[in-house]
Structures are given as C-alpha cells and as structure tokens.
Amino acid sequence: MKWEDLKVYRPLTKEELKPAYKDFTQIVAANLQSFGFHLVGRKLVMLSNDLFHIIHLDTRGSWMGLSEYFKTEISLVAVCDKSPFIRKWELVGAKKIEELAVGIRDNYRITKEYPLLANFLTEKIIEHVLPYFDRYDTxxxxxxxxxxxxxxxxxxxxxxxxxxxxxxxxxxxxxxxxxxxxxxxxxxxxxxxxxxxxxxxxxxxxxxxxxxxxxxxxxxxxxxxxxxxxxx
Known part of the structure; x- marks a missing residue:
C-alpha cells in the first residue's frame, strides 16, 4: 500500500504526535543515508564541496504548540556561513519543496500512516530535490x-x-x-x-x-x- 493510495487517514492524539514525528524523521533520514545525508536535529544535511545541502522537516508547529501539520524546506548554505548551525537562524538560500516538486502540497498532516508518508516524501525528494542539489553542488x-x-x-x-x-x-x-x-x-x-x-x-x-x-x-x-x- 502506498500513502497516495490511501482513502482514510487515522489521526494521532497530541501525546502521539511527538514520538510519531521523531520516528517519521528517522525513516526519511534512513532512506536518504545512502545519498550522503546526515540527521542534525530536524535537518538532513549533506556536504557538497563548499556548500551544505539541507532538507528541513519543519515540525515545529505554531506558537500554540506542536501541530499535526509539517512543512518541508530545501536549502543551500555556504560552509563558511554560521547562520543555520551556530546562530540557529532560519535557513538561507531556502525554497519550499512545492517549488521544486509539482503536485506536492505546502504542508502534510501526520497520521498513524506516517511510515507510508515518509516513504512518499522520500520518493519525491529523490525525484525532484536531489537533481536540484546536483545542479548547485558548488x-x-x-x-x-x-x-x-x-x-x-x-x-x-x-x-x-x-x-x-x-x-x-x-x-x-x-x-x-x-x-x-x-x-x-x-x-x-x-x-x-x-x-x-x-x-x-x-x-x-x-x-x-x-x-x-x-x-x-x-x-x-x-x-x-x-x-x-x-x-x-
């Protein structure tokens, strides 16, 4: 069964959201490990010459607390720029994944079917995001x-x-x-x-x-x- 074929999605309780997000992020990270990505908090980071290629799974939600919706952000960062790792600013050179992958929504909901969603997102990253990173590898x-x-x-x-x-x-x-x-x-x-x-x-x-x-x-x-x- 693929995530995009599902007709019914089972919601998670507030207590289930945090561990589900953690597991979801780990699945995507494991899927992309062979491409050179390493998990740094909520960011998947790969070194490419004098740039970092970053995929940010933004699960922070709103000021009201953890949300059941998350966004995916793509970023290029020069290795001499301390912004994302030392200053912990918002990402530079960033794009939303929907700018690169036609048909992707600007946010997705975490439900009990999140392992299928993680695999779906991985497929889209491999298909659309990795070629973008290849285009800008320096x-x-x-x-x-x-x-x-x-x-x-x-x-x-x-x-x-x-x-x-x-x-x-x-x-x-x-x-x-x-x-x-x-x-x-x-x-x-x-x-x-x-x-x-x-x-x-x-x-x-x-x-x-x-x-x-x-x-x-x-x-x-x-x-x-x-x-x-x-x-x-």
Missing part, C-alpha cells in the same frame, strides 16, 4: 545562476547565500553592496554585524587575507559543531 554554480537566487532591497535569505558564495571564491560583484544594505537595515550591533563590518573593511581595502581568516574561523566553528556527523 558555490560557483550558485553564482553562475544568480537569477535563481534573487533578493530585494530589504534582503532575504538568498542574500546571505550570494554573499558567502562570493566571499568564499574571492569575488566582490555584489558582496559589498549586500553588506552595505544589511548594515543600513540592521542598526543594532551584534556578532554578525561585527563580522559584516570586517568583511566590508577587507573588501574596501583589498585585504582578502583578513576576509579569508574570518571565513576559515567560521568554517572551523561550523565543522566542530558537526564533527560527529559531517566529515571535514
């Missing part, structure tokens, strides 16, 4: 297709992807502009703003040694966080 390929990662004046998660993709490759086409726009929007000083100011100084003075030193420090911190999961 940050240079992201930069070669900038139109696919647009961002507006007020920035977006794509801005961080383009910024770190440029910095990792010693490029300053949009990097300084992105930094200036972010600094104009965010007035409060914090660790990330301090880092951006360092990059800005390096770009304005041509001091790539300064930039590369910070990027190397970021990468070391990220891989230390993931050392038990992702080989350096």
């Amino acid at each position: 940050s240079l390929k992201v930069l070669a297709d900038r139109d696919a990662f647009e961002y507006g004046l007020h920035m977006s998660e794509n801005a961080n992807l383009v910024l770190f993709s440029e910095l990792q490759n010693g490029i300053n086409v949009k990097a300084e502009e992105i930094i200036d726009n972010i600094l104009m929007i965010v007035r409060t000083s914090n660790e990330y703003i301090d880092e951006l100011n360092l990059y800005r100084e390096g770009l304005q003075t041509g001091n790539w040694a300064l930039i590369n030193q910070q990027l190397a420090s970021n990468k070391q911190e990220v891989f230390k966080k993931l050392k038990k999961i992702i080989p350096a």
Whole structure:
C-alpha cells in the first residue's frame, strides 16, 4: 500500500504526535543515508564541496504548540556561513519543496500512516530535490545562476547565500553592496554585524587575507559543531 493510495487517514492524539514525528524523521533520514545525508536535529544535511545541502522537516508547529501539520524546506548554505548551525537562524538560500516538486502540497498532516508518508516524501525528494542539489553542488554554480537566487532591497535569505558564495571564491560583484544594505537595515550591533563590518573593511581595502581568516574561523566553528556527523 502506498500513502497516495490511501482513502482514510487515522489521526494521532497530541501525546502521539511527538514520538510519531521523531520516528517519521528517522525513516526519511534512513532512506536518504545512502545519498550522503546526515540527521542534525530536524535537518538532513549533506556536504557538497563548499556548500551544505539541507532538507528541513519543519515540525515545529505554531506558537500554540506542536501541530499535526509539517512543512518541508530545501536549502543551500555556504560552509563558511554560521547562520543555520551556530546562530540557529532560519535557513538561507531556502525554497519550499512545492517549488521544486509539482503536485506536492505546502504542508502534510501526520497520521498513524506516517511510515507510508515518509516513504512518499522520500520518493519525491529523490525525484525532484536531489537533481536540484546536483545542479548547485558548488558555490560557483550558485553564482553562475544568480537569477535563481534573487533578493530585494530589504534582503532575504538568498542574500546571505550570494554573499558567502562570493566571499568564499574571492569575488566582490555584489558582496559589498549586500553588506552595505544589511548594515543600513540592521542598526543594532551584534556578532554578525561585527563580522559584516570586517568583511566590508577587507573588501574596501583589498585585504582578502583578513576576509579569508574570518571565513576559515567560521568554517572551523561550523565543522566542530558537526564533527560527529559531517566529515571535514
């Protein structure tokens, strides 16, 4: 029996939701392990050259508590960007799975039939998401297709992807502009703003040694966080 052939779905109680989500995530992770993905919390992470390929099974629900509905998010993250693992921000370079897989809904309900749903989702990831990841297996390929990662004046998660993709490759086409726009929007000083100011100084003075030193420090911190999961 396949999940898409089911006509009746049995709901879970609130008490059953949390263990069901955990088991559901483990099934998807086991199905994708042979493709190089490792489970990090609710994220399936694979290292691809100088990018992380991430599949986020967002089961957080709403502010009211755990929901019976979840969403699937796809993301590309530069290895020198501390956002998702150290700062624990929302994912950068993100797309919803329905943007890649026609016919997929924007959310799915966890029911007692969740093992079938996990296998269905895995099939769609293999069919539609993995080719997308193959298309962007390095940050240079992201930069070669900038139109696919647009961002507006007020920035977006794509801005961080383009910024770190440029910095990792010693490029300053949009990097300084992105930094200036972010600094104009965010007035409060914090660790990330301090880092951006360092990059800005390096770009304005041509001091790539300064930039590369910070990027190397970021990468070391990220891989230390993931050392038990992702080989350096």
